[in-house]
Amino acid sequence: MRHRRVPIARRTPLKRSQAPIPRSTTKKGTRTSRRRKKRLSLSKQADTLWARIVHLAGRCEECGSVERLQAAHGFCRRYRGTRWLPINGFCLCARHHVYWTHRPLEWDTWLRGAWGPGCYDELRRLALATAKPDLPAIVAKLKAELDVQGAA
Numbered sequence: 001m002r003h004r005r006v007p008i009a010r011r012t013p014l015k016r017s018q019a020p021i022p023r024s025t026t027k028k029g030t031r032t033s034r035r036r037k038k039r040l041s042l043s044k045q046a047d048t049l050w051a052r053i054v055h056l057a058g059r060c061e062e063c064g065s066v067e068r069l070q071a072a073h074g075f076c077r078r079y080r081g082t083r084w085l086p087i088n089g090f091c092l093c094a095r096h097h098v099y100w101t102h103r104p105l106e107w108d109t110w111l112r113g114a115w116g117p118g119c120y121d122e123l124r125r126l127a128l129a130t131a132k133p134d135l136p137a138i139v140a141k142l143k144a145e146l147d148v149q150g151a152a
Contacts, residue, residue: 049142054089079127
């Protein structure tokens, strides 16, 4: 018969007589600055507008499905130079979004085919540019784009 190991935490008896751990009364580092809150709010607003523009396609660009649609980025969201460009968005069903997420090399090849080499190289250059985005201008531009495409 093999001996089954029991974790140390289960072997030690609880000592309820110990006093609770004292908590600090000062809350250092818990306040978010107003500037950061505004920046995060604008970023979230831009993400929402961008996703609405991408969803206007109304179907998966890979299989044509109209169920469980998601907005996918051609180049990752991390690259803020292309994060909110409508051309960098693809409307994919959840199945294809996960499929391409777990196959980045194949996704890169698919992007080159979808955009063409000239557009791919230009977007790659923009993605690698490290300029700080002007979020109020991006939000205004996305709202205008949504109004134009939504009316059409």
